[in-house]
Amino acid sequence: MKNVVIIGNGIAGVTAARHIRKKSDHKITIISGETDYFFSRTALMYIFMGHMKFEHTQPYENWFWKKNRIDLVKAFVTKVDTVSKTVSLDNNTNLNYDDLIIATGSKPNKFGWPGQDLKGVSGMYSKQDLDAITESSKDCHRAVIVGGGLIGIEMAEMLASKNIPVTFLVRETSFWNGVLPEGESDMVNRHIREHHIDLKLQTGLSEIISDENGRAKAIVTDKGETIACNLVGLTAGVSPNIDFLKDSTIELGRGVMVNRKLETSVPNVYAIGDCAQQHEGIGERRPIEAVWYTGKMMGETVARTICGEPSDYTPGHWFNSAKFLDIEYQTYGWVWAQPKENEGRFYWEHKDGKKCVHFNYDKNTRKFIGLNTFGIRLRHNMFDKWLKEERSVEHVLEHLKDANFDPEFYDQHETEILEKFNQENNTNLVSKKKSWKRILQNAINL
Amino acid sequence: MNTQMKTIKNIGYILTFLGFLFFAGSIFTGSYKVTPEAYTNWINSKGIKSEYFIENTQKAIVDKEMSAWALSHEIIDQAKASNEFQKKQTEIDWNKIIHIKWNKTSKEYIFPLVKAAATGWFVDNTALWFFLTFGLAIIGGLMVFIPDYKLLGPAGIKNNGIFQHSATNRGIVGFVAAFFFVSFYVLLYFFPNYIVNPILAVDGISKSLSGNPASQWFLYGFMYCSVMTVFAVRMFIKYRHNKYQLIRTGVVLFFQIAFAFLLPEILVAFNQPWFDFKNAWPLNYSFFFDWNINGLISSGNLGIFMFVWGILLTVIIVPVMVYFYGKRWYCSWVCGCGGLAETLGDPYRQLSDKSLFSWKVERWLIHTVLAFATIMTLLTLYIYFAEIPSWKELFWGISVYDVQTLYGFLIGSIFSGVIGTGFYPILGNRVWCRFGCPLAAYMGLVQRFKSRFRITTNGGQCISCGNCSTYCEQGIDVRSYAQKGQNIVRSSCVGCGVCSAVCPRGVLKLENGPNTDASRTEVSDVTLGNDIDLLEMLKKND
Numbered sequence: 001m002k003n004v005v006i007i008g009n010g011i012a013g014v015t016a017a018r019h020i021r022k023k024s025d026h027k028i029t030i031i032s033g034e035t036d037y038f039f040s041r042t043a044l045m046y047i048f049m050g051h052m053k054f055e056h057t058q059p060y061e062n063w064f065w066k067k068n069r070i071d072l073v074k075a076f077v078t079k080v081d082t083v084s085k086t087v088s089l090d091n092n093t094n095l096n097y098d099d100l101i102i103a104t105g106s107k108p109n110k111f112g113w114p115g116q117d118l119k120g121v122s123g124m125y126s127k128q129d130l131d132a133i134t135e136s137s138k139d140c141h142r143a144v145i146v147g148g149g150l151i152g153i154e155m156a157e158m159l160a161s162k163n164i165p166v167t168f169l170v171r172e173t174s175f176w177n178g179v180l181p182e183g184e185s186d187m188v189n190r191h192i193r194e195h196h197i198d199l200k201l202q203t204g205l206s207e208i209i210s211d212e213n214g215r216a217k218a219i220v221t222d223k224g225e226t227i228a229c230n231l232v233g234l235t236a237g238v239s240p241n242i243d244f245l246k247d248s249t250i251e252l253g254r255g256v257m258v259n260r261k262l263e264t265s266v267p268n269v270y271a272i273g274d275c276a277q278q279h280e281g282i283g284e285r286r287p288i289e290a291v292w293y294t295g296k297m298m299g300e301t302v303a304r305t306i307c308g309e310p311s312d313y314t315p316g317h318w319f320n321s322a323k324f325l326d327i328e329y330q331t332y333g334w335v336w337a338q339p340k341e342n343e344g345r346f347y348w349e350h351k352d353g354k355k356c357v358h359f360n361y362d363k364n365t366r367k368f369i370g371l372n373t374f375g376i377r378l379r380h381n382m383f384d385k386w387l388k389e390e391r392s393v394e395h396v397l398e399h400l401k402d403a404n405f406d407p408e409f410y411d412q413h414e415t416e417i418l419e420k421f422n423q424e425n426n427t428n429l430v431s432k433k434k435s436w437k438r439i440l441q442n443a444i445n446l
Numbered sequence: 447m448n449t450q451m452k453t454i455k456n457i458g459y460i461l462t463f464l465g466f467l468f469f470a471g472s473i474f475t476g477s478y479k480v481t482p483e484a485y486t487n488w489i490n491s492k493g494i495k496s497e498y499f500i501e502n503t504q505k506a507i508v509d510k511e512m513s514a515w516a517l518s519h520e521i522i523d524q525a526k527a528s529n530e531f532q533k534k535q536t537e538i539d540w541n542k543i544i545h546i547k548w549n550k551t552s553k554e555y556i557f558p559l560v561k562a563a564a565t566g567w568f569v570d571n572t573a574l575w576f577f578l579t580f581g582l583a584i585i586g587g588l589m590v591f592i593p594d595y596k597l598l599g600p601a602g603i604k605n606n607g608i609f610q611h612s613a614t615n616r617g618i619v620g621f622v623a624a625f626f627f628v629s630f631y632v633l634l635y636f637f638p639n640y641i642v643n644p645i646l647a648v649d650g651i652s653k654s655l656s657g658n659p660a661s662q663w664f665l666y667g668f669m670y671c672s673v674m675t676v677f678a679v680r681m682f683i684k685y686r687h688n689k690y691q692l693i694r695t696g697v698v699l700f701f702q703i704a705f706a707f708l709l710p711e712i713l714v715a716f717n718q719p720w721f722d723f724k725n726a727w728p729l730n731y732s733f734f735f736d737w738n739i740n741g742l743i744s745s746g747n748l749g750i751f752m753f754v755w756g757i758l759l760t761v762i763i764v765p766v767m768v769y770f771y772g773k774r775w776y777c778s779w780v781c782g783c784g785g786l787a788e789t790l791g792d793p794y795r796q797l798s799d800k801s802l803f804s805w806k807v808e809r810w811l812i813h814t815v816l817a818f819a820t821i822m823t824l825l826t827l828y829i830y831f832a833e834i835p836s837w838k839e840l841f842w843g844i845s846v847y848d849v850q851t852l853y854g855f856l857i858g859s860i861f862s863g864v865i866g867t868g869f870y871p872i873l874g875n876r877v878w879c880r881f882g883c884p885l886a887a888y889m890g891l892v893q894r895f896k897s898r899f900r901i902t903t904n905g906g907q908c909i910s911c912g913n914c915s916t917y918c919e920q921g922i923d924v925r926s927y928a929q930k931g932q933n934i935v936r937s938s939c940v941g942c943g944v945c946s947a948v949c950p951r952g953v954l955k956l957e958n959g960p961n962t963d964a965s966r967t968e969v970s971d972v973t974l975g976n977d978i979d980l981l982e983m984l985k986k987n988d
């Protein structure tokens with residue numbers, strides 16, 4: 001029986017703990033300073049908006065941990081000594097470990113802006129951040145959000161839901177266009193404005209100005225404009241939360257450096273989730289993957305390794321999803337903002353301007369590479385299968401009805417989409433009827 | 447624009463409030479005068495034998511203007527005095543004893559007399575009175591909800607503030623609402639003699655539909671339909687981007703108004719039995735009671751058709767439909783209880799308990815009710831065919847009538863009405879459907895083991911946010927399945943479709959597909975990081 005200590009009770013650490021418990025009798029301790037119990041960070045905005053209470057974001061009931069013999073310690077780790085195999089906590093106690101898993105997630109980026117630590121200025125990552133935002137929103141006459149990514153737009157939405165006027169500073173020429181191609185990005189721009197959020201493109205932050213009480217009272221943009229506001233959201237990306245490891249012997253890059261088995265440079269120390277950095281990105285993936293499901297997968301993988309089945313982290317085909325105000329977004333495979341040389345694209349947008357699909361394929365081999373979908377839900381299993389089988393874009397388009405995942409009675413657009421493709425490509429593809437046989441083949445056999 | 451909308455909304459609140467104020471306040475006013483004819487009719491129709499009671503009560507109430515309260519109390523006091531008098535006689539004549547039971551005497555004895563004795567403004571001004579209650583409340587309700595079309599912004603899920611508002615988060619407003627709901631049900635079921643004025647508001651409508659004056663049940667039916675209509679409008683606005691919700695709400699409203707309300711009244715107007723074609727046994731627990739069977743069979747061809755239809759509905763139509771579409775076809779598309787829960791109850795859906803413990807309670811309770819309903823019905827059928835009168839003792843001093851009465855009281859009134867609906871603002875909107883309805887239990891068994899219905903989970907897209915579980919009115923922890931990539935096959939799911947609607951990542955889809963275990967519940971491999979199995983957990987806990 002080993003003594004496994006996990007730092008961080010986010011999705012990565014908790015998944016690791018649960019799977020170690022499933023597979024073994026090891027002693028498991030999770031140390032985390034943020035909250036008593038695991039909660040879903042992705043739902044922070046819904047707590048603020050009143051869709052849920054904090055307790056609803058906890059995926060497991062409180063008795064779960066004791067029942068599964070997972071010890072919880074609420075503290076921050078200040079130091080890791082890999083020689084004596086101890087971690088020091090901010091409550092002045094030490095814990096020994098046989099195996100250590102670092103799963104400390106991310107922290108919001110702050111780029112040294114003047115005034116970035118004033119009252120009323122906050123990132124949105126932790127429960128504490130949310131509490132601070134909630135507090136400053138109470139007398140907020142205008143909020144400014146800095147940084148147009150997924151967390152930025154969530155923060156804009158939640159503040160706007162309380163009828164707080166929001167200015168949204170986005171450095172790029174169009175929202176999230178480092179990731180989204182033009183059509184999609186533009187759709188989101190329009191939708192943000194439809195929600196009366198004051199979207200300022202190509203605009204960055206230069207400084208935040210304090211009032212006499214040390215609270216933000218205005219910001220100055222890099223264009224010299226001053227905007228009076230008493231709440232500032234800093235959402236210009238996140239980076240691994242590993243400052244407490246600076247003095248340890250563990251090799252660090254931007255994150256904790258790990259190999260494919262998620263082992264760090266020091267034996268018996270592993271890193272998973274947002275804070276882990278691969279020496280080289282896997283496939284087209286980035287070396288640091290700050291998304292929910294990869295944290296889950298890494299947690300499961302490391303559990304296997306620790307329980308005696310050393311395993312590689314093999315994340316499979318890329319997918320992700322998000323929601324931009326009222327428009328849902330899913331992606332399967334890769335659709336870069338700018339097509340690569342060998343890539344062909346096919347874009348269809350619905351006339352109401354709130355739905356679109358964007359196909360990426362290899363111009364020469366016709367191989368399907370990836371898809372973005374906005375406002376239409378699509379079946380993950382089907383796309384995973386098509387990507388695995390290296391199907392052609394034509395095959396995917398013809399069988400698109402198999403992948404439709406919208407609720408029953410929704411308008412379906414497969415035929416319309418196919419017609420546009422046929423027109424643009426001089427083809428004669430015909431939409432195939434939905435087939436349960438094909439759908440299930442996939443779900444069961446893969 | 448938004449300020450105007452808010453003004454309309456606020457005026458709407460005021461009108462609704464006034465409507466309710468008049469409605470509830472009228473209970474405390476009005477004068478009642480029993481005429482000599484009404485009195486004689488009443489004595490005869492109730493078969494009262496005690497001369498002592500007949501004479502003294504006549505002196506006390508006939509031709510006197512009284513309030514409903516005074517009149518009711520007078521009758522009870524007289525009955526008690528009469529019983530005491532009779533019991534002092536050397537030879538007690540038990541026929542002259544008037545049985546007094548709190549949950550029966552008021553509705554069966556006193557109510558008809560009070561209803562007949564109503565006089566004055568409420569009787570003379572039914573149209574105006576209708577306007578001041580239902581009229582104001584309906585117009586006000588629509589004015590409250592319709593501005594949301596603009597106020598809520600672009601179409602989408604707007605559950606903003608639900609857990610921050612006292613009405614929808616078990617705050618003081620919620621408790622006050624629950625108090626009013628419960629009081630209304632208690633009066634409706636047990637003391638209709640105190641709500642004669644509200645009943646008078648719909649007298650005109652009842653007469654024009656069936657020719658009869660309104661009963662408390664007509665009032666209830668009319669209220670039910672109006673409340674559902676107003677709240678259906680709210681649903682149409684809230685879910686205007688979601689066709690599943692739009693169609694489902696429209697259909698369930700149609701079934702309520704056409705099949706549960708209008709058609710039965712029209713049947714009565716044509717001297718046919720009052721019959722709700724969609725109300726299946728065992729929800730319709732009195733279907734096999736002797737009075738119902740006899741009533742139907744003695745009403746000619748249509749009555750016999752109704753009887754056969756009722757049996758077919760339970761034995762064939764219900765299970766076959768559940769096989770193809772899941773129990774949702776009934777619970778959230780057709781059923782009246784479901785219809786109210788999905789309209790008036792929608793603002794409260796998030797209050798259902800999601801704990802593993804409550805799931806356990808649910809399975810015990812609902813199957814117990816199913817067993818109770820089945821046993822009661824078997825006993826009823828036994829005495830029917832053995833031609834034993836229902837009041838005759840069968841065993842342990844209990845008659846089938848007693849069993850029926852107990853069921854009607856505990857399950858039919860207290861559970862389904864007082865608790866089931868009265869506690870919407872505290873326990874959520876499907877308490878009855880989840881913990882009590884025997885038809886739901888029956889369909890749940892079919893759905894769990896033999897049905898094409900499931901909620902499919904979309905691979906690895908779940909981010910465990912919890913919206914689906916929070917808004918599940920049946921208290922299903924949807925997330926616990928979704929986050930491990932498992933489809934949801936649960937006997938209690940009524941297929942309202944709201945988990946799918948609120949999911950921000952497009953993870954859930956209600957669908958009917960091949961009925962194999964593999965396709966319904968097998969975990970797909972697309973997500974790694976497989977999760978604990980709730981079902982396994984539950985087994986281990988037992």
Ligand SMILES: Cc1cc2nc3c(=O)[nH]c(=O)nc-3n(C[C@H](O)[C@H](O)[C@H](O)COP(=O)(O)OP(=O)(O)OC[C@H]3O[C@@H](n4cnc5c(N)ncnc54)[C@H](O)[C@@H]3O)c2cc1C
Nearest residue numbers: 008010011012032033034076077104105273274290291292
């Ligand atoms: C608002 C928001 C929305 C998001 N939405 C999505 C989404 O829709 N889809 C998606 O894929 N991803 C989303 N993400 C990203 C996703 O939440 C993260 O990728 C994921 O939570 C990372 O999990 P983790 O377990 O690696 O780390 P975390 O969840 O960050 O958990 C790490 C825990 O460790 C604790 N900790 C850190 N340092 C120490 C220390 N020294 N001692 C003790 N404890 C420590 C932290 O306090 C924290 O509780 C979102 C993130 C945010 C903030």
Ligand code: SF4
Nearest residue numbers: 908909911912914949
């Ligand atoms: S299924 Fe959807 S709503 Fe439910 S927890 Fe997952 S992401 Fe959230």
